[in-house]
Amino acid sequence: MVNTMDRPVLIGLDWGTSSLRAFLMRDGAVLDTRQSPEGLQHIGTAGVPGFERAFAAIAGDWLQSWPTLPVVACGMVGSVQGWREAPYVRCPADVRALATNAVAVASGSGPRILIAPGVLFDPVDGTPDVMRGEEIQVAGALLHEPAWSARARIVLPGTHSKWVDVDNGQIVRLATHLTGETFAVLKAHSVLGRLMRAAADAGGDSDTAAFVRGLETAHHSPGDLLHHLFAARTLGLTGRLPHDALADYLSGLLIGHELVSALARTTDADTHPLVLVGEPALCRRYACALAHFGRPADAVLGNTAPQGLWALAGAAGWLAA
Protein backbone atom coordinates (compact mmCIF):
# COMPACT_ATOMS: atom_id res chain seq x y z
CA MET A 1 0.00 0.00 0.00
CA VAL A 2 1.12 3.51 -0.75
CA ASN A 3 1.22 5.96 2.13
CA THR A 4 -1.02 8.90 1.33
CA MET A 5 1.83 11.21 2.32
CA ASP A 6 3.85 9.78 -0.60
CA ARG A 7 1.66 10.97 -3.41
CA PRO A 8 3.10 9.33 -6.56
CA VAL A 9 4.02 11.46 -9.58
CA LEU A 10 4.86 8.82 -12.22
CA ILE A 11 4.02 5.34 -13.44
CA GLY A 12 6.92 3.60 -15.19
CA LEU A 13 6.50 0.48 -17.32
CA ASP A 14 9.35 -1.91 -18.18
CA TRP A 15 7.57 -3.90 -20.90
CA GLY A 16 9.66 -6.60 -22.50
CA THR A 17 9.24 -9.82 -24.42
CA SER A 18 8.51 -12.08 -21.48
CA SER A 19 7.13 -9.80 -18.78
CA LEU A 20 5.62 -6.44 -17.84
CA ARG A 21 6.74 -4.60 -14.72
CA ALA A 22 5.09 -1.47 -13.40
CA PHE A 23 6.56 1.04 -10.94
CA LEU A 24 4.69 3.68 -8.99
CA MET A 25 7.26 6.45 -8.38
CA ARG A 26 8.03 9.67 -6.58
CA ASP A 27 11.35 11.55 -6.26
CA GLY A 28 13.09 8.91 -8.37
CA ALA A 29 12.15 6.17 -5.87
CA VAL A 30 9.78 3.25 -6.27
CA LEU A 31 6.75 3.40 -3.94
CA ASP A 32 5.10 0.25 -5.25
CA THR A 33 5.87 -2.32 -7.92
CA ARG A 34 3.97 -5.03 -9.76
CA GLN A 35 4.87 -7.73 -12.26
CA SER A 36 2.78 -9.60 -14.80
CA PRO A 37 3.63 -12.26 -17.40
CA GLU A 38 1.93 -10.18 -20.11
CA GLY A 39 5.06 -9.49 -22.15
CA LEU A 40 4.90 -9.31 -25.94
CA GLN A 41 5.08 -13.09 -26.22
CA HIS A 42 1.96 -13.42 -24.08
CA ILE A 43 0.05 -10.72 -25.94
CA GLY A 44 0.97 -12.34 -29.24
CA THR A 45 -1.30 -11.24 -32.06
CA ALA A 46 -3.89 -9.60 -29.79
CA GLY A 47 -2.50 -6.20 -30.83
CA VAL A 48 -3.60 -2.88 -29.31
CA PRO A 49 -6.56 -4.37 -27.35
CA GLY A 50 -4.11 -6.83 -25.79
CA PHE A 51 -1.78 -4.02 -24.67
CA GLU A 52 -4.78 -2.00 -23.37
CA ARG A 53 -6.00 -4.95 -21.29
CA ALA A 54 -2.56 -5.72 -19.84
CA PHE A 55 -2.01 -2.06 -18.94
CA ALA A 56 -5.43 -1.71 -17.31
CA ALA A 57 -4.90 -4.92 -15.36
CA ILE A 58 -1.56 -3.85 -13.90
CA ALA A 59 -2.15 -0.10 -13.36
CA GLY A 60 -5.92 0.47 -13.50
CA ASP A 61 -6.42 0.91 -9.75
CA TRP A 62 -3.41 3.25 -9.50
CA LEU A 63 -5.06 5.41 -12.16
CA GLN A 64 -8.38 5.32 -10.32
CA SER A 65 -6.61 6.78 -7.28
CA TRP A 66 -4.46 9.26 -9.24
CA PRO A 67 -6.08 9.76 -12.66
CA THR A 68 -3.60 12.35 -13.89
CA LEU A 69 -0.37 10.41 -13.33
CA PRO A 70 1.94 10.49 -16.34
CA VAL A 71 3.02 7.09 -17.69
CA VAL A 72 6.32 6.29 -19.44
CA ALA A 73 7.37 2.93 -20.88
CA CYS A 74 10.46 1.25 -22.28
CA GLY A 75 11.34 -2.07 -23.91
CA MET A 76 9.85 -4.15 -26.69
CA VAL A 77 6.51 -2.34 -26.24
CA GLY A 78 8.09 0.20 -28.63
CA SER A 79 9.14 -2.34 -31.26
CA VAL A 80 7.40 -3.09 -34.54
CA GLN A 81 5.52 -5.84 -32.72
CA GLY A 82 4.71 -3.53 -29.77
CA TRP A 83 1.86 -1.17 -28.89
CA ARG A 84 3.32 1.57 -31.08
CA GLU A 85 6.70 1.60 -32.81
CA ALA A 86 9.24 4.09 -31.49
CA PRO A 87 12.00 3.90 -34.13
CA TYR A 88 15.64 3.49 -33.07
CA VAL A 89 17.69 6.58 -32.23
CA ARG A 90 21.26 6.57 -33.55
CA CYS A 91 24.38 6.77 -31.41
CA PRO A 92 25.55 9.08 -29.97
CA ALA A 93 22.38 9.36 -27.90
CA ASP A 94 21.67 10.72 -24.43
CA VAL A 95 18.48 10.66 -22.37
CA ARG A 96 17.32 13.92 -24.00
CA ALA A 97 17.57 12.29 -27.41
CA LEU A 98 15.56 9.34 -26.07
CA ALA A 99 12.91 11.73 -24.73
CA THR A 100 12.76 13.76 -27.95
CA ASN A 101 12.24 10.62 -30.02
CA ALA A 102 9.81 8.91 -27.68
CA VAL A 103 6.32 8.26 -29.05
CA ALA A 104 3.11 9.04 -27.16
CA VAL A 105 0.16 6.69 -27.49
CA ALA A 106 -3.37 7.19 -26.13
CA SER A 107 -4.72 4.59 -23.72
CA GLY A 108 -8.29 3.71 -22.89
CA SER A 109 -7.38 3.82 -19.20
CA GLY A 110 -7.01 7.60 -19.35
CA PRO A 111 -3.48 8.91 -19.75
CA ARG A 112 -1.23 8.90 -22.77
CA ILE A 113 1.81 6.65 -22.49
CA LEU A 114 5.25 7.88 -23.57
CA ILE A 115 7.16 4.99 -25.15
CA ALA A 116 10.96 5.21 -25.32
CA PRO A 117 12.80 4.42 -28.57
CA GLY A 118 15.60 1.85 -28.83
CA VAL A 119 19.16 2.75 -29.78
CA LEU A 120 21.01 1.87 -32.99
CA PHE A 121 24.81 1.76 -33.25
CA ASP A 122 25.76 1.72 -36.90
CA PRO A 123 29.50 2.00 -37.48
CA VAL A 124 30.73 2.74 -41.00
CA ASP A 125 33.06 -0.26 -41.03
CA GLY A 126 31.05 -2.83 -39.13
CA THR A 127 27.69 -4.42 -38.58
CA PRO A 128 24.79 -2.55 -36.98
CA ASP A 129 23.79 -3.29 -33.40
CA VAL A 130 20.61 -2.44 -31.51
CA MET A 131 19.05 -2.45 -28.07
CA ARG A 132 15.58 -1.67 -26.74
CA GLY A 133 15.08 -1.29 -23.02
CA GLU A 134 18.71 -1.43 -21.96
CA GLU A 135 19.25 2.23 -22.93
CA ILE A 136 16.80 3.14 -20.15
CA GLN A 137 18.70 0.97 -17.68
CA VAL A 138 21.86 2.82 -18.72
CA ALA A 139 20.11 6.14 -18.05
CA GLY A 140 19.14 4.79 -14.64
CA ALA A 141 22.72 3.76 -13.87
CA LEU A 142 23.96 7.25 -14.77
CA LEU A 143 21.36 8.74 -12.40
CA HIS A 144 22.71 6.43 -9.69
CA GLU A 145 26.26 7.76 -10.09
CA PRO A 146 26.48 10.96 -12.17
CA ALA A 147 30.28 10.69 -12.36
CA TRP A 148 29.86 7.74 -14.74
CA SER A 149 28.36 10.08 -17.32
CA ALA A 150 31.83 11.39 -18.10
CA ARG A 151 32.94 7.97 -19.26
CA ALA A 152 31.96 4.43 -18.35
CA ARG A 153 31.26 1.01 -19.72
CA ILE A 154 27.89 -0.35 -18.64
CA VAL A 155 27.51 -4.13 -19.01
CA LEU A 156 24.02 -5.66 -18.95
CA PRO A 157 24.34 -9.47 -18.87
CA GLY A 158 21.41 -11.50 -20.11
CA THR A 159 19.87 -13.41 -22.98
CA HIS A 160 21.47 -10.80 -25.19
CA SER A 161 24.33 -9.26 -23.20
CA LYS A 162 24.84 -5.57 -23.97
CA TRP A 163 28.16 -3.73 -23.58
CA VAL A 164 27.38 -0.04 -23.70
CA ASP A 165 30.05 2.67 -23.80
CA VAL A 166 29.12 6.05 -22.36
CA ASP A 167 31.12 9.18 -23.13
CA ASN A 168 30.20 12.70 -22.07
CA GLY A 169 26.68 11.67 -21.09
CA GLN A 170 25.98 9.93 -24.37
CA ILE A 171 25.74 6.30 -25.43
CA VAL A 172 28.47 6.20 -28.09
CA ARG A 173 28.96 2.48 -28.75
CA LEU A 174 27.08 -0.78 -28.27
CA ALA A 175 27.95 -4.45 -28.70
CA THR A 176 25.54 -7.33 -28.19
CA HIS A 177 26.73 -10.85 -27.37
CA LEU A 178 24.26 -13.71 -27.80
CA THR A 179 25.68 -15.44 -24.73
CA GLY A 180 22.60 -16.18 -22.65
CA GLU A 181 20.48 -17.35 -25.54
CA THR A 182 23.27 -19.56 -26.91
CA PHE A 183 23.58 -21.17 -23.48
CA ALA A 184 19.83 -21.69 -23.25
CA VAL A 185 19.33 -23.27 -26.69
CA LEU A 186 22.42 -25.51 -26.39
CA LYS A 187 21.28 -26.71 -22.98
CA ALA A 188 17.69 -27.28 -24.01
CA HIS A 189 18.10 -28.58 -27.56
CA SER A 190 21.64 -29.83 -28.31
CA VAL A 191 23.56 -33.00 -27.49
CA LEU A 192 25.31 -30.99 -24.75
CA GLY A 193 22.08 -30.79 -22.82
CA ARG A 194 21.48 -34.52 -22.59
CA LEU A 195 23.94 -35.17 -19.77
CA MET A 196 22.95 -31.85 -18.14
CA ARG A 197 19.22 -32.55 -18.25
CA ALA A 198 19.70 -35.93 -16.64
CA ALA A 199 21.77 -34.33 -13.89
CA ALA A 200 19.45 -31.37 -13.39
CA ASP A 201 16.80 -33.63 -11.89
CA ALA A 202 19.05 -33.98 -8.87
CA GLY A 203 18.95 -30.22 -8.24
CA GLY A 204 22.08 -28.94 -6.56
CA ASP A 205 24.09 -25.74 -6.34
CA SER A 206 26.26 -24.19 -9.01
CA ASP A 207 29.78 -25.54 -9.37
CA THR A 208 32.25 -22.65 -9.19
CA ALA A 209 35.26 -24.81 -10.05
CA ALA A 210 33.61 -26.00 -13.27
CA PHE A 211 32.59 -22.43 -14.12
CA VAL A 212 36.18 -21.22 -13.63
CA ARG A 213 37.51 -24.13 -15.70
CA GLY A 214 35.25 -22.95 -18.54
CA LEU A 215 36.51 -19.38 -18.11
CA GLU A 216 40.12 -20.52 -18.27
CA THR A 217 39.56 -22.62 -21.37
CA ALA A 218 38.12 -19.54 -23.12
CA HIS A 219 40.97 -17.34 -21.86
CA HIS A 220 43.58 -19.81 -23.06
CA SER A 221 42.38 -19.98 -26.69
CA PRO A 222 39.78 -17.33 -27.44
CA GLY A 223 39.10 -18.23 -31.08
CA ASP A 224 38.11 -21.82 -30.39
CA LEU A 225 34.57 -21.60 -29.03
CA LEU A 226 32.97 -24.07 -31.44
CA HIS A 227 35.64 -26.62 -30.52
CA HIS A 228 35.41 -25.89 -26.78
CA LEU A 229 31.65 -26.51 -26.80
CA PHE A 230 32.21 -30.20 -27.46
CA ALA A 231 34.26 -30.45 -24.27
CA ALA A 232 31.03 -29.78 -22.37
CA ARG A 233 30.13 -33.29 -23.55
CA THR A 234 33.47 -35.13 -23.51
CA LEU A 235 34.43 -33.97 -20.01
CA GLY A 236 31.22 -35.62 -18.86
CA LEU A 237 31.59 -38.75 -21.01
CA THR A 238 35.10 -39.36 -19.72
CA GLY A 239 34.21 -38.68 -16.09
CA ARG A 240 36.46 -35.62 -15.78
CA LEU A 241 33.51 -33.50 -14.68
CA PRO A 242 30.38 -34.72 -12.88
CA HIS A 243 27.29 -34.35 -15.05
CA ASP A 244 25.76 -31.79 -12.70
CA ALA A 245 28.80 -29.53 -13.24
CA LEU A 246 28.58 -29.47 -17.05
CA ALA A 247 26.07 -26.60 -17.23
CA ASP A 248 28.39 -24.43 -15.12
CA TYR A 249 31.33 -25.40 -17.33
CA LEU A 250 29.35 -24.37 -20.42
CA SER A 251 28.33 -21.13 -18.70
CA GLY A 252 31.98 -20.40 -17.92
CA LEU A 253 33.01 -21.17 -21.49
CA LEU A 254 30.43 -18.82 -23.00
CA ILE A 255 30.82 -15.97 -20.50
CA GLY A 256 34.61 -16.36 -20.81
CA HIS A 257 34.47 -16.05 -24.58
CA GLU A 258 32.19 -13.02 -24.27
CA LEU A 259 34.56 -11.31 -21.84
CA VAL A 260 37.73 -11.98 -23.85
CA SER A 261 36.01 -10.55 -26.92
CA ALA A 262 34.36 -7.57 -25.24
CA LEU A 263 37.35 -6.54 -23.11
CA ALA A 264 39.53 -6.52 -26.23
CA ARG A 265 37.19 -4.16 -28.09
CA THR A 266 38.66 -1.01 -26.63
CA THR A 267 42.24 -0.48 -25.57
CA ASP A 268 41.51 2.08 -22.85
CA ALA A 269 38.73 0.19 -21.12
CA ASP A 270 40.86 -0.23 -18.01
CA THR A 271 40.85 3.47 -17.27
CA HIS A 272 37.07 3.88 -17.03
CA PRO A 273 34.53 2.50 -14.59
CA LEU A 274 33.05 -0.85 -15.56
CA VAL A 275 29.54 -1.28 -14.16
CA LEU A 276 27.40 -4.42 -14.12
CA VAL A 277 23.63 -3.91 -14.22
CA GLY A 278 21.00 -6.61 -13.98
CA GLU A 279 19.74 -9.75 -12.30
CA PRO A 280 21.87 -10.31 -9.16
CA ALA A 281 22.76 -14.02 -9.64
CA LEU A 282 23.86 -13.45 -13.24
CA CYS A 283 25.78 -10.32 -12.28
CA ARG A 284 27.61 -12.35 -9.62
CA ARG A 285 28.70 -14.78 -12.35
CA TYR A 286 30.00 -11.91 -14.50
CA ALA A 287 31.66 -10.23 -11.51
CA CYS A 288 33.46 -13.49 -10.71
CA ALA A 289 34.55 -13.84 -14.34
CA LEU A 290 35.73 -10.24 -14.62
CA ALA A 291 37.76 -10.56 -11.42
CA HIS A 292 39.25 -13.80 -12.74
CA PHE A 293 40.30 -11.98 -15.92
CA GLY A 294 42.01 -9.22 -13.92
CA ARG A 295 39.43 -6.54 -14.68
CA PRO A 296 37.06 -6.49 -11.69
CA ALA A 297 33.79 -4.59 -11.97
CA ASP A 298 33.75 -1.18 -10.29
CA ALA A 299 30.10 -1.51 -9.29
CA VAL A 300 27.21 -3.97 -9.49
CA LEU A 301 23.64 -2.64 -9.65
CA GLY A 302 20.27 -4.39 -9.81
CA ASN A 303 17.57 -3.37 -12.28
CA THR A 304 17.97 0.37 -12.92
CA ALA A 305 14.98 0.59 -15.28
CA PRO A 306 12.79 2.51 -12.76
CA GLN A 307 15.42 5.22 -12.33
CA GLY A 308 15.93 5.31 -16.11
CA LEU A 309 12.20 5.75 -16.67
CA TRP A 310 12.28 8.55 -14.10
CA ALA A 311 15.12 10.22 -16.03
CA LEU A 312 13.23 9.80 -19.30
CA ALA A 313 10.07 11.38 -17.84
CA GLY A 314 12.11 14.29 -16.52
CA ALA A 315 13.91 14.85 -19.84
CA ALA A 316 10.55 14.75 -21.62
CA GLY A 317 9.04 17.32 -19.28
CA TRP A 318 6.44 14.81 -18.09
CA LEU A 319 7.19 15.32 -14.39
CA ALA A 320 5.41 18.11 -12.58
CA ALA A 321 7.89 20.80 -11.56
Next chain:
Amino acid sequence: MVNTMDRPVLIGLDWGTSSLRAFLMRDGAVLDTRQSPEGLQHIGTAGVPGFERAFAAIAGDWLQSWPTLPVVACGMVGSVQGWREAPYVRCPADVRALATNAVAVASGSGPRILIAPGVLFDPVDGTPDVMRGEEIQVAGALLHEPAWSARARIVLPGTHSKWVDVDNGQIVRLATHLTGETFAVLKAHSVLGRLMRAAADAGGDSDTAAFVRGLETAHHSPGDLLHHLFAARTLGLTGRLPHDALADYLSGLLIGHELVSALARTTDADTHPLVLVGEPALCRRYACALAHFGRPADAVLGNTAPQGLWALAGAAGWLAA
Protein backbone atom coordinates in the same frame (compact mmCIF):
# COMPACT_ATOMS: atom_id res chain seq x y z
CA MET B 1 19.56 -56.42 -57.86
CA VAL B 2 22.91 -58.12 -57.45
CA ASN B 3 24.32 -59.92 -60.44
CA THR B 4 24.98 -63.55 -59.47
CA MET B 5 28.46 -63.23 -60.98
CA ASP B 6 29.23 -60.64 -58.30
CA ARG B 7 28.95 -62.87 -55.31
CA PRO B 8 29.21 -60.53 -52.29
CA VAL B 9 31.74 -61.19 -49.55
CA LEU B 10 30.76 -58.61 -46.89
CA ILE B 11 27.87 -56.72 -45.39
CA GLY B 12 28.84 -53.36 -43.94
CA LEU B 13 26.61 -51.32 -41.62
CA ASP B 14 26.97 -47.59 -41.01
CA TRP B 15 24.69 -47.31 -37.98
CA GLY B 16 24.38 -43.86 -36.53
CA THR B 17 22.06 -41.81 -34.38
CA SER B 18 19.55 -40.89 -37.07
CA SER B 19 19.90 -43.62 -39.70
CA LEU B 20 21.12 -47.08 -40.61
CA ARG B 21 22.80 -47.75 -43.95
CA ALA B 22 23.72 -51.20 -45.21
CA PHE B 23 26.22 -52.02 -47.96
CA LEU B 24 26.57 -55.31 -49.81
CA MET B 25 30.22 -55.44 -50.89
CA ARG B 26 32.83 -57.25 -52.93
CA ASP B 27 36.41 -56.21 -53.77
CA GLY B 28 36.00 -53.02 -51.78
CA ALA B 29 33.10 -51.93 -53.98
CA VAL B 30 29.41 -51.55 -53.11
CA LEU B 31 27.12 -53.94 -55.04
CA ASP B 32 23.91 -52.84 -53.36
CA THR B 33 22.95 -50.33 -50.69
CA ARG B 34 19.96 -49.68 -48.47
CA GLN B 35 18.96 -47.05 -45.98
CA SER B 36 16.52 -47.07 -43.08
CA PRO B 37 15.54 -44.47 -40.46
CA GLU B 38 16.22 -46.99 -37.69
CA GLY B 39 19.13 -45.14 -36.12
CA LEU B 40 19.63 -45.19 -32.36
CA GLN B 41 17.11 -42.39 -31.87
CA HIS B 42 14.43 -44.49 -33.57
CA ILE B 43 15.29 -47.64 -31.64
CA GLY B 44 15.20 -45.68 -28.41
CA THR B 45 14.77 -47.91 -25.40
CA ALA B 46 13.87 -51.05 -27.38
CA GLY B 47 17.39 -52.38 -26.72
CA VAL B 48 18.79 -55.55 -28.26
CA PRO B 49 15.45 -56.71 -29.74
CA GLY B 50 15.18 -53.35 -31.47
CA PHE B 51 18.63 -53.71 -33.03
CA GLU B 52 17.83 -57.30 -34.03
CA ARG B 53 14.62 -56.25 -35.78
CA ALA B 54 16.26 -53.32 -37.60
CA PHE B 55 19.15 -55.54 -38.77
CA ALA B 56 16.82 -58.31 -39.95
CA ALA B 57 14.65 -55.79 -41.79
CA ILE B 58 17.51 -54.23 -43.72
CA ALA B 59 19.72 -57.28 -44.37
CA GLY B 60 17.55 -60.37 -43.79
CA ASP B 61 17.03 -61.25 -47.45
CA TRP B 62 20.73 -60.75 -48.20
CA LEU B 63 21.50 -63.28 -45.47
CA GLN B 64 18.91 -65.69 -46.85
CA SER B 65 20.78 -65.61 -50.18
CA TRP B 66 24.27 -65.69 -48.65
CA PRO B 67 23.97 -67.02 -45.07
CA THR B 68 27.69 -67.01 -44.31
CA LEU B 69 28.43 -63.39 -45.17
CA PRO B 70 30.49 -61.62 -42.53
CA VAL B 71 28.97 -58.41 -41.14
CA VAL B 72 30.89 -55.41 -39.81
CA ALA B 73 29.42 -52.23 -38.34
CA CYS B 74 30.51 -48.77 -37.26
CA GLY B 75 28.97 -45.75 -35.60
CA MET B 76 26.81 -45.21 -32.54
CA VAL B 77 25.74 -48.87 -32.63
CA GLY B 78 28.95 -49.40 -30.62
CA SER B 79 28.21 -46.73 -28.02
CA VAL B 80 26.90 -47.28 -24.49
CA GLN B 81 23.39 -46.79 -25.91
CA GLY B 82 24.12 -49.14 -28.84
CA TRP B 83 23.72 -52.85 -29.47
CA ARG B 84 26.96 -53.61 -27.66
CA GLU B 85 29.52 -51.13 -26.37
CA ALA B 86 32.90 -51.15 -28.15
CA PRO B 87 34.98 -48.88 -25.89
CA TYR B 88 37.05 -46.07 -27.39
CA VAL B 89 40.57 -46.80 -28.65
CA ARG B 90 43.18 -44.18 -27.79
CA CYS B 91 45.20 -42.22 -30.32
CA PRO B 92 47.46 -43.04 -32.04
CA ALA B 93 45.21 -45.65 -33.69
CA ASP B 94 45.27 -47.28 -37.10
CA VAL B 95 42.75 -49.63 -38.71
CA ARG B 96 44.49 -52.64 -37.13
CA ALA B 97 43.94 -51.13 -33.69
CA LEU B 98 40.28 -50.58 -34.60
CA ALA B 99 39.99 -54.23 -35.72
CA THR B 100 41.73 -55.57 -32.63
CA ASN B 101 39.42 -53.63 -30.34
CA ALA B 102 36.23 -54.31 -32.25
CA VAL B 103 33.54 -56.27 -30.41
CA ALA B 104 31.63 -59.19 -31.90
CA VAL B 105 27.97 -59.64 -31.06
CA ALA B 106 25.71 -62.58 -31.96
CA SER B 107 22.63 -61.87 -34.06
CA GLY B 108 19.42 -63.84 -34.36
CA SER B 109 19.67 -63.46 -38.14
CA GLY B 110 22.64 -65.82 -38.25
CA PRO B 111 26.04 -64.19 -38.38
CA ARG B 112 27.97 -62.42 -35.68
CA ILE B 113 28.44 -58.70 -36.23
CA LEU B 114 31.81 -57.06 -35.67
CA ILE B 115 31.29 -53.59 -34.18
CA ALA B 116 34.09 -51.03 -34.53
CA PRO B 117 35.21 -48.99 -31.53
CA GLY B 118 35.32 -45.20 -31.51
CA VAL B 119 38.53 -43.22 -31.06
CA LEU B 120 39.58 -41.12 -28.08
CA PHE B 121 42.14 -38.31 -28.29
CA ASP B 122 43.23 -37.41 -24.79
CA PRO B 123 46.09 -34.89 -24.70
CA VAL B 124 47.90 -34.35 -21.41
CA ASP B 125 47.36 -30.59 -21.49
CA GLY B 126 43.91 -30.35 -23.00
CA THR B 127 40.38 -31.66 -23.04
CA PRO B 128 39.51 -35.11 -24.36
CA ASP B 129 37.85 -35.51 -27.74
CA VAL B 130 36.05 -38.48 -29.26
CA MET B 131 34.52 -39.76 -32.46
CA ARG B 132 32.52 -42.84 -33.36
CA GLY B 133 31.97 -43.67 -37.01
CA GLU B 134 34.23 -41.02 -38.52
CA GLU B 135 37.35 -43.14 -37.82
CA ILE B 136 35.96 -45.67 -40.31
CA GLN B 137 35.39 -42.95 -42.89
CA VAL B 138 39.03 -41.94 -42.35
CA ALA B 139 40.12 -45.55 -42.97
CA GLY B 140 38.05 -45.49 -46.17
CA ALA B 141 39.68 -42.26 -47.33
CA LEU B 142 43.14 -43.75 -46.77
CA LEU B 143 42.11 -46.77 -48.86
CA HIS B 144 41.03 -44.35 -51.60
CA GLU B 145 44.49 -42.71 -51.72
CA PRO B 146 47.16 -44.67 -49.86
CA ALA B 147 49.63 -41.76 -50.14
CA TRP B 148 47.54 -39.87 -47.58
CA SER B 149 48.50 -42.45 -44.96
CA ALA B 150 51.93 -40.84 -44.71
CA ARG B 151 50.41 -37.61 -43.51
CA ALA B 152 47.09 -35.89 -44.09
CA ARG B 153 44.34 -33.92 -42.46
CA ILE B 154 40.90 -35.42 -43.03
CA VAL B 155 37.99 -33.04 -42.42
CA LEU B 156 34.50 -34.46 -41.96
CA PRO B 157 31.98 -31.59 -41.87
CA GLY B 158 28.67 -32.18 -40.18
CA THR B 159 26.60 -31.80 -37.04
CA HIS B 160 29.85 -32.37 -35.19
CA SER B 161 32.67 -31.52 -37.60
CA LYS B 162 35.76 -33.66 -37.11
CA TRP B 163 39.29 -32.61 -38.00
CA VAL B 164 41.43 -35.73 -37.97
CA ASP B 165 45.21 -35.72 -38.37
CA VAL B 166 46.81 -38.83 -39.86
CA ASP B 167 50.51 -39.54 -39.51
CA ASN B 168 52.24 -42.72 -40.62
CA GLY B 169 48.96 -44.58 -41.10
CA GLN B 170 47.65 -43.66 -37.67
CA ILE B 171 45.05 -41.24 -36.40
CA VAL B 172 47.18 -39.07 -34.12
CA ARG B 173 44.96 -36.11 -33.32
CA LEU B 174 41.28 -35.18 -33.37
CA ALA B 175 39.30 -31.98 -32.87
CA THR B 176 35.52 -31.71 -32.93
CA HIS B 177 33.71 -28.45 -33.69
CA LEU B 178 30.03 -28.20 -32.81
CA THR B 179 29.37 -26.14 -35.93
CA GLY B 180 26.46 -27.94 -37.56
CA GLU B 181 24.53 -28.47 -34.36
CA THR B 182 25.04 -24.88 -33.24
CA PHE B 183 23.69 -23.71 -36.60
CA ALA B 184 20.70 -26.03 -36.32
CA VAL B 185 19.67 -25.10 -32.78
CA LEU B 186 20.15 -21.36 -33.32
CA LYS B 187 18.09 -21.51 -36.51
CA ALA B 188 15.32 -23.62 -34.99
CA HIS B 189 15.12 -22.24 -31.47
CA SER B 190 16.76 -18.79 -31.10
CA VAL B 191 15.71 -15.25 -31.98
CA LEU B 192 18.00 -15.56 -35.04
CA GLY B 193 15.70 -18.12 -36.55
CA ARG B 194 12.58 -15.93 -36.50
CA LEU B 195 13.47 -13.89 -39.56
CA MET B 196 14.95 -17.00 -41.23
CA ARG B 197 11.91 -19.18 -40.61
CA ALA B 198 9.62 -16.56 -42.08
CA ALA B 199 11.85 -16.35 -45.16
CA ALA B 200 12.28 -20.10 -45.50
CA ASP B 201 8.67 -20.47 -46.57
CA ALA B 202 9.62 -18.79 -49.82
CA GLY B 203 12.12 -21.53 -50.62
CA GLY B 204 15.00 -20.29 -52.74
CA ASP B 205 18.64 -21.09 -53.39
CA SER B 206 21.57 -20.48 -51.11
CA ASP B 207 23.06 -17.00 -51.13
CA THR B 208 26.81 -17.24 -51.77
CA ALA B 209 27.46 -13.53 -51.18
CA ALA B 210 25.86 -13.70 -47.71
CA PHE B 211 27.82 -16.89 -46.94
CA VAL B 212 31.08 -15.20 -47.94
CA ARG B 213 30.18 -12.12 -45.90
CA GLY B 214 29.84 -14.39 -42.87
CA LEU B 215 33.20 -16.02 -43.64
CA GLU B 216 34.90 -12.63 -43.88
CA THR B 217 33.40 -11.41 -40.62
CA ALA B 218 34.82 -14.49 -38.88
CA HIS B 219 38.19 -14.06 -40.59
CA HIS B 220 38.39 -10.39 -39.61
CA SER B 221 37.88 -10.94 -35.85
CA PRO B 222 38.08 -14.61 -34.93
CA GLY B 223 37.43 -14.28 -31.19
CA ASP B 224 34.10 -12.51 -31.55
CA LEU B 225 31.65 -15.28 -32.47
CA LEU B 226 29.07 -14.56 -29.74
CA HIS B 227 28.98 -10.92 -30.85
CA HIS B 228 28.86 -11.80 -34.56
CA LEU B 229 25.85 -14.04 -34.03
CA PHE B 230 23.67 -11.02 -33.25
CA ALA B 231 24.51 -9.55 -36.67
CA ALA B 232 22.52 -12.44 -38.18
CA ARG B 233 19.55 -10.57 -36.71
CA THR B 234 20.52 -6.89 -37.06
CA LEU B 235 21.57 -7.20 -40.72
CA GLY B 236 18.04 -8.42 -41.36
CA LEU B 237 16.32 -5.86 -39.11
CA THR B 238 18.14 -2.98 -40.81
CA GLY B 239 17.55 -4.29 -44.32
CA ARG B 240 21.26 -4.84 -45.07
CA LEU B 241 20.61 -8.48 -45.91
CA PRO B 242 17.36 -9.95 -47.22
CA HIS B 243 15.77 -12.30 -44.72
CA ASP B 244 16.23 -15.30 -46.98
CA ALA B 245 20.02 -14.68 -46.95
CA LEU B 246 20.39 -14.68 -43.15
CA ALA B 247 20.74 -18.47 -42.82
CA ASP B 248 23.62 -18.43 -45.31
CA TYR B 249 25.22 -15.55 -43.45
CA LEU B 250 24.97 -17.53 -40.19
CA SER B 251 26.38 -20.60 -41.93
CA GLY B 252 29.32 -18.54 -43.21
CA LEU B 253 29.93 -17.08 -39.75
CA LEU B 254 30.02 -20.48 -38.07
CA ILE B 255 32.01 -22.32 -40.74
CA GLY B 256 34.37 -19.33 -40.90
CA HIS B 257 34.96 -19.45 -37.16
CA GLU B 258 35.53 -23.21 -37.34
CA LEU B 259 38.09 -22.84 -40.14
CA VAL B 260 40.04 -20.00 -38.51
CA SER B 261 40.27 -22.07 -35.32
CA ALA B 262 41.05 -25.42 -36.95
CA LEU B 263 43.58 -24.11 -39.48
CA ALA B 264 45.48 -22.40 -36.66
CA ARG B 265 45.78 -25.62 -34.66
CA THR B 266 48.87 -26.82 -36.48
CA THR B 267 51.55 -24.69 -38.01
CA ASP B 268 52.56 -27.15 -40.71
CA ALA B 269 49.06 -27.94 -41.99
CA ASP B 270 49.83 -26.30 -45.31
CA THR B 271 52.38 -28.92 -46.23
CA HIS B 272 50.04 -31.93 -46.01
CA PRO B 273 47.01 -32.90 -48.03
CA LEU B 274 43.72 -31.56 -46.71
CA VAL B 275 40.83 -33.84 -47.63
CA LEU B 276 37.10 -33.17 -47.23
CA VAL B 277 34.88 -36.23 -46.68
CA GLY B 278 31.10 -36.23 -46.46
CA GLU B 279 27.79 -35.02 -47.79
CA PRO B 280 28.44 -33.27 -51.13
CA ALA B 281 26.47 -30.03 -50.59
CA LEU B 282 28.08 -29.45 -47.20
CA CYS B 283 31.54 -30.31 -48.54
CA ARG B 284 31.00 -27.72 -51.30
CA ARG B 285 30.36 -25.11 -48.61
CA TYR B 286 33.58 -26.07 -46.79
CA ALA B 287 35.55 -26.21 -50.05
CA CYS B 288 34.35 -22.69 -50.90
CA ALA B 289 35.31 -21.47 -47.43
CA LEU B 290 38.74 -23.15 -47.49
CA ALA B 291 39.50 -21.64 -50.90
CA HIS B 292 38.38 -18.25 -49.61
CA PHE B 293 40.81 -18.59 -46.70
CA GLY B 294 43.70 -19.43 -49.05
CA ARG B 295 43.94 -23.10 -48.09
CA PRO B 296 41.96 -24.99 -50.75
CA ALA B 297 41.10 -28.63 -50.16
CA ASP B 298 43.28 -31.12 -52.01
CA ALA B 299 40.42 -33.56 -52.51
CA VAL B 300 36.70 -33.90 -51.81
CA LEU B 301 35.20 -37.36 -51.26
CA GLY B 302 31.68 -38.54 -50.62
CA ASN B 303 30.83 -41.03 -47.87
CA THR B 304 33.85 -43.32 -47.46
CA ALA B 305 32.26 -45.47 -44.75
CA PRO B 306 31.79 -48.52 -47.07
CA GLN B 307 35.49 -48.56 -47.96
CA GLY B 308 36.39 -48.06 -44.31
CA LEU B 309 34.20 -50.99 -43.29
CA TRP B 310 35.94 -53.05 -45.99
CA ALA B 311 39.33 -52.06 -44.55
CA LEU B 312 38.14 -52.94 -41.04
CA ALA B 313 36.91 -56.36 -42.15
CA GLY B 314 40.24 -57.02 -43.88
CA ALA B 315 42.29 -55.96 -40.86
CA ALA B 316 40.12 -58.17 -38.63
CA GLY B 317 40.62 -61.20 -40.91
CA TRP B 318 36.88 -61.34 -41.61
CA LEU B 319 37.29 -61.37 -45.39
CA ALA B 320 37.81 -64.71 -47.11
CA ALA B 321 41.32 -64.87 -48.55
